[in-house]
Amino acid sequence: MRAFLYILTSLAVIGLAFWAYRENYATQQALSETEKLRDGIRSAHSRLAVLHAEWAYQNRPDRLRDLVMINYERLSLMELRPDQFGQIDQVSYPAPPLLDIVNSVEVSSMAAEEVSQ
Amino acid sequence: MIRTPLRPLARILDARQKGQNPDAIERENKRIRHEQMRDTSRQRAEGRLLVLGVFFFAAFAVVGARMGLLATNEPVEPRAHAPGAIISAARADIVDRNGHLLATNFDTHALYAQPRHMVDPTRAAKELVAIFPDLKEERLVKDFTGKRKFLWIKKKISPEQMQAVHDIGDPGLLFAPRDMRLYPNGKLAAHVLGGASYGKEGVHAAEVIGVAGAERYFDDYLRDPANAGKPLQLSLDLTVQDASERVLYGGMKLMNAKGATSVLMDVKTGEVISVVSLPDFDPNDRPRVLTEGDASDSPLFNRAVQGVYELGSVFKIFTAAQAIDLGLVNAGTIIDTKGPMKVGGFRIGEFQNKNYGKISVSDIIVKSSNRGTGRMAMDIGAKRQQDFLRSLGFFEHTPFEIVEASGGKPLLPKKWTELSSVTISYGHGLSSSPMHLAAGYAAIANGGFKVKPTLLKQTSPQMGDRVMSARAASDARKMLRAVVAEGTASFGEVEGYHIGGKTGTADKPKRRGGYYEDKVIATFASIFPAHDPKYVLIVTLDEPVETSGKKPRRTAGWTAVPVAAEMVRRIAPLLGVRPTVEPLDTAVLTLTSSN
Numbered sequence: 153m154r155a156f157l158y159i160l161t162s163l164a165v166i167g168l169a170f171w172a173y174r175e176n177y178a179t180q181q182a183l184s185e186t187e188k189l190r191d192g193i194r195s196a197h198s199r200l201a202v203l204h205a206e207w208a209y210q211n212r213p214d215r216l217r218d219l220v221m222i223n224y225e226r227l228s229l230m231e232l233r234p235d236q237f238g239q240i241d242q243v244s245y246p247a248p249p250l251l252d253i254v255n256s257v258e259v260s261s262m263a264a265e266e267v268s269q
Numbered sequence: 270m271i272r273t274p275l276r277p278l279a280r281i282l283d284a285r286q287k288g289q290n291p292d293a294i295e296r297e298n299k300r301i302r303h304e305q306m307r308d309t310s311r312q313r314a315e316g317r318l319l320v321l322g323v324f325f326f327a328a329f330a331v332v333g334a335r336m337g338l339l340a341t342n343e344p345v346e347p348r349a350h351a352p353g354a355i356i357s358a359a360r361a362d363i364v365d366r367n368g369h370l371l372a373t374n375f376d377t378h379a380l381y382a383q384p385r386h387m388v389d390p391t392r393a394a395k396e397l398v399a400i401f402p403d404l405k406e407e408r409l410v411k412d413f414t415g416k417r418k419f420l421w422i423k424k425k426i427s428p429e430q431m432q433a434v435h436d437i438g439d440p441g442l443l444f445a446p447r448d449m450r451l452y453p454n455g456k457l458a459a460h461v462l463g464g465a466s467y468g469k470e471g472v473h474a475a476e477v478i479g480v481a482g483a484e485r486y487f488d489d490y491l492r493d494p495a496n497a498g499k500p501l502q503l504s505l506d507l508t509v510q511d512a513s514e515r516v517l518y519g520g521m522k523l524m525n526a527k528g529a530t531s532v533l534m535d536v537k538t539g540e541v542i543s544v545v546s547l548p549d550f551d552p553n554d555r556p557r558v559l560t561e562g563d564a565s566d567s568p569l570f571n572r573a574v575q576g577v578y579e580l581g582s583v584f585k586i587f588t589a590a591q592a593i594d595l596g597l598v599n600a601g602t603i604i605d606t607k608g609p610m611k612v613g614g615f616r617i618g619e620f621q622n623k624n625y626g627k628i629s630v631s632d633i634i635v636k637s638s639n640r641g642t643g644r645m646a647m648d649i650g651a652k653r654q655q656d657f658l659r660s661l662g663f664f665e666h667t668p669f670e671i672v673e674a675s676g677g678k679p680l681l682p683k684k685w686t687e688l689s690s691v692t693i694s695y696g697h698g699l700s701s702s703p704m705h706l707a708a709g710y711a712a713i714a715n716g717g718f719k720v721k722p723t724l725l726k727q728t729s730p731q732m733g734d735r736v737m738s739a740r741a742a743s744d745a746r747k748m749l750r751a752v753v754a755e756g757t758a759s760f761g762e763v764e765g766y767h768i769g770g771k772t773g774t775a776d777k778p779k780r781r782g783g784y785y786e787d788k789v790i791a792t793f794a795s796i797f798p799a800h801d802p803k804y805v806l807i808v809t810l811d812e813p814v815e816t817s818g819k820k821p822r823r824t825a826g827w828t829a830v831p832v833a834a835e836m837v838r839r840i841a842p843l844l845g846v847r848p849t850v851e852p853l854d855t856a857v858l859t860l861t862s863s864n
């Protein structure tokens with residue numbers, strides 16, 4: 153009985169040691185993966201910051217104004233004026249749909265005689 | 270274990286037979302037994318001591334080993350801890366009230382040289398000058414071939430320049446990563462943002478420090494790593510700020526002014542929505558501070574908070590509001606404004622020596638009568654006038670959150686005589702900044718509560734102590750509206766926005782005392798819409814002159830007012846203020862009955 157207990161204990165120790173060994177490596181793996189991810193996040197953050205800065209730079213009021221000027225013929229964008237505020241009752245109801253065309257009569261002048269001058 | 274009895278029968282009987290004392294046997298046995306007991310307990314105690322000793326040794330050995338290990342190892346960053354957000358050492362961004370970026374960071378590089386590692390210093394110097402034309406070749410050669418071991422060549426370089434330097438291929442030319450402060454909107458809100466520069470510089474990093482404006486005021490906040498990712502949100506509105514700058518710039522050019530400033534403030538929260546000071550500068554490339562001449566000529570000078578001037582008649586409304594608040598007069602009280610009026614041996618005159626005769630308090634404001642306001646001030650008295658102006662914040666610098674604000678301390682008379690009291694009632698003898706004026710007008714506009722001008726976005730009204738009764742504030746607002754509707758600021762009418770305001774034209778003081786004849790500060794302080802004010806707008810032009818007529822005109826009614834009106838026309842829609850129909854004054858309705 154005692155011998156059996158001894159064997160069991162030593163087997164348990166071996167098993168636990170193996171488990172700890174494996175856990176250790178798994179942890180290392182997880183840590184380096186985390187580090188890689190964190191590096192990725194960091195570089196993504198800095199990329200994002202650059203994009204934000206560029207977006208703000210591209211949308212600076214000076215440039216937008218110039219773009220509006222250049223594209224005036226196409227877009228006719230104007231500054232917001234007080235008279236552009238409207239009331240809700242100024243919005244008209246949608247126009248009633250046009251009636252369907254039924255029993256149409258085809259009219260053509262193809263058959264008419266040509267008038268010579 | 271076989272226990273030996275103390276009195277073994279065989280030995281006792283034997284001893285008795287021999288006539289010996291059997292007790293001796295017992296004593297002997299007892300002794301032996303005690304010795305055995307002593308031995309075992311000693312052994313046990315020694316064992317315990319040994320275990321304890323081993324335990325302590327092991328514990329101390331572990332501590333010692335750990336200490337030794339820590340002392341000899343290179344420190345490594347802990348990898349296992351998982352912070353919620355990435356801690357970044359970068360300076361926090363600054364954004365406007367809608368989250369638009371006003372200041373951010375940009376990765377760039379600095380260029381430095383280690384001449385010891387250089388292969389061909391003369392060629393490197395020549396090629397560097399080709400890339401950076403502002404460098405001097407002889408200087409570089411001297412530095413590279415001399416005794417120097419290290420030198421900075423450029424603080425900030427672009428990626429293209431960096432590649433070009435790379436292509437030189439000299440191992441002695443090295444790059445240091447840098448965080449650069451970037452203001453993507455250029456000159457926009459330059460005076461508020463201020464600017465940033467480098468503090469301590471190292472090869473691996475350099476600290477970015479704010480040098481002026483909000484960058485300096487909030488330096489600690491912006492640099493705190495705990496705030497990374499949490500931008501500083503200002504009360505400014507990017508769109509409104511840009512529109513204000515543009516309109517004011519146009520107005521300044523049109524009115525031939527050398528400088529201009531405007532402050533737009535929310536009357537309930539004290540938030541400054543836009544603050545402009547012209548001429549301005551680009552914070553990305555901050556100009557140097559003037560070392561000679563007048564500081565106010567530098568584009569760095571922030572007229573809105575540092576420009577402390579006598580602002581003139583715009584102060585009259587405070588006198589009128591206080592007189593009504595104290596119950597001395599009401600809007601309809603008739604006051605004699607006839608001259609001559611002498612106070613302390615000094616004649617108080619009117620604009621262009623006019624004489625308005627007996628007019629009501631409301632007309633005193635509408636016509637801008639110095640003598641009328643002076644008479645009210647004499648009734649109020651110097652003490653009460655001081656208390657009132659102090660409560661409006663005219664005695665100390667504004668709490669506006671940029672470093673320059675503390676430089677805008679109002680200039681007060683050394684002794685507050687009756688004459689000071691009279692001149693201050695119409696805005697002379699007390700110099701203050703447009704920001705002070707905005708705070709004062711906000712108190713009239715919001716129904717009599719003090720507000721502090723702030724640069725930070727607020728979520729709720731921040732009204733302070735009551736400084737005047739609601740009645741006085743309401744009467745003052747009606748007078749301000751009358752000034753625009755029928756008085757000196759008739760150019761200020763903008764359909765649908767019902768501006769109320771007061772003009773002020775003050776001669777500029779000479780540096781050596783006295784006043785210039787032909788240099789004025791023209792101010793228009795306005796609130797809109799006057800029946801339910803939401804915003805205060807102060808426009809001040811420095812040395813304006815309007816030349817469309819026969820004579821050059823310098824009064825605020827001809828210069829600052831049209832600019833302010835154009836500004837309201839342009840920015841009120843941006844602020845989402847709908848044009849409205851002005852409610853009729855109930856006082857003009859008369860109840861008629863046919864019964």
